[in-house]
Amino acid sequence: MSDPLHTLLCEKLGIEYPIVAFTHCKDVAVAVINAGGFAVLGEAMHPPEHIRADIRWIRERIGDKKFGIDLVLPASVEEERTVEELMAMIPKESRDFEQQIKAKYDVPDPKEAPDLYTWGGLDQARALAQLEVVFEENVPVFASGLGSPKFLLERAHAQGMMVWGLVGTPRQAQKQIDAGVDCIIAQGFDAAGHTGQIGTLSIVPQVVDLAEQRGIPVLAAGGITTGRHLAATLALGASGVWTGSLWLASRESDLNQPLKERLLECEATDTVYSNCISGYTMRTTRCPWHDEWLGPDAPPVLKAPLQMMLSSDYIQGSLDYQRKDLMTEAAGQGIHYVTEMKPARQILSDIVEEALDVFDRFASDDDD
Amino acid sequence: MTTEQGPDAPFVSGFNADYRGRRAECEGGAPIAETKYAGRQFFVGTLTGDYRDFNFGGSPWRWYLLAELTQKPEAYSRDAVWCEEESLTLMDN
Incomplete structure (x- = not known):
């Protein structure tokens, strides 16, 4: 053969x-x-x-x-807008919901503003x-x-x-x-x-x-x-x-150690196909951010890139302070076998x- | 055809009368700002015939304006979208 x-x-x-x-x-x-x-x-x-x-x-x-x-x-x-214009488009309802999540899970503020804020297009x-x-x-x-x-x-x-x-x-x-x-x-x-x-x-x-x-x-x-x-x-x-x-x-x-540990724990069902991170549907590992946005009291998910601007503080804060319980990462269903x-x-x-x-x-x- | 000049318009604008009013689907999508992620997006609408050509040597990288959108991602607020030529499929062919 x-x-x-x-x-x-x-x-x-x-x-x-x-x-x-x-x-x-x-x-x-x-x-x-x-x-x-x-x-x-x-x-x-x-x-x-x-x-x-x-x-x-x-x-x-x-x-x-x-x-x-x-x-x-x-x-x-679509036609470009400035970051300031985009930030102004995020509804108060969505901002309030983000703050609720951060308070509920004690999500730390990022050490520095996420790169998103220096977005060049x-x-x-x-x-x-x-x-x-x-x-x-x-x-x-x-x-x-x-x-x-x-x-x-x-x-x-x-x-x-x-x-x-x-x-x-x-x-x-x-x-x-x-x-x-x-x-x-x-x-x-x-x-x-x-x-x-x-x-x-x-x-x-x-x-x-x-x-x-x-x-x-x-x-x-x-x-x-x-x-x-x-x-x-x-x-x-x-x-x-x-x-x-x-x-x-x-x-x-080069992913940080707690995130690697989280990935090693994940089953296929721990990946979620959702638009709550960025406004686009994408598969990522489940975290409290997903749970809250999938809940009955969640406001509508915003269009891209507004939803990413909303989620970026949460994501960056979880990485900066190595909060494994909050972290998320793009991962496929085969992650089950990465142990x-x-x-x-x-x-x-x-x-x-x-x-x-x-x-x-x-x-x-x-x-x- | 008109030529746009300057760093804010690094493309050549044009109009294709054969595409004006044609219904089309766009299997689109784009990178997500300052992340390693991207998202696929699907649109259905009517081509205006307007296009923009970006130059990378060889054949142009052509983008058509798809307007009067009848199908678009739930969170997409605009009424039109620029679609890369190869992402478009004419529906009345």
Whole structure:
């Protein structure tokens, strides 16, 4: 039997295992790449020069191995307002409710004003400035976490970069395949953060059906944290897995210690798909903020970004004072299987070993 | 076509008469301010035909104005939204 883990993705990237870590932590990225996997660093919230520094930092530690950078390209935008204008739009009823929550749970004020208050805008111009650095640094893989990367494909391919697109529906996948992306990440409802409405087991084979005729690898995303998940998604036709929550509580992860401990305790049912954090629906770990906003006395959730402005003091206060009982983080339903704080290298090897065991079991069943 | 100048308008504005009055869906979304998160948003409305082209080398990054929204996120207060061309699907095709 040939190596079931050596997929088209491995061929294209020159990697040993078809496991992609999506992470906001440079140390995790480097550890996974040097252990034989692949990593994409999420840089959506960083200014251009920060992104450039991170790219160079990673390169110094992985040699000529490939890596990726993820940005969240917008797909729809409303006209911008200033932070002051937005703050003035938050109704008193919502402000009062926020204060009630803070009093009820003794939520400390943040040590400093959250970064939100220095928000410089999230329009197309900011995305283009971030992209310019990624292209100047000739990053091997650019991944678009939301909007279509069609407009940058010609330039990327001209300089030898690969472009990946993350989708939540088969229709989005078809458009990106037609545009010429090099890899599709099919993200299911089980995932952390913003997701589509289709479950991972349903969306992956649909996207594989669309992509395989063009020889485009598909990564399965959403709830994948074990070798059994890896084996299952390869059986669905995926060329690998895109994993995020898996690395949050790793030794290398730069999340603070109480938050890691909280994540290790979480079951799948401790993740909530709600708009109460930001105004957008997203999957995060349940905390008192969710409980209160889901209650019968809660006012209506505000539109984005107003709800995020309302929740930011609570979130920052919980982090600044390491209040595990208050903390929340984006995490997928697969968090159930993240139960130990292990080095990234061991996480990777455990998944590989478990996936190979699955394939061996099927192979031995065949022999019988 | 008109050209906007200056740092506040780094795009070229234009009008596509073929799109004016066409019904469309937008599988949109955007990053959430100063966080590592983003959110998907779905809109249905009527295209005005107005567009904005941002330049990144090669083909333009084109955005169309979708107005008279009949479907939008519950918390979205505006009557129109700029949609990236690839996020749009014309409904009368």
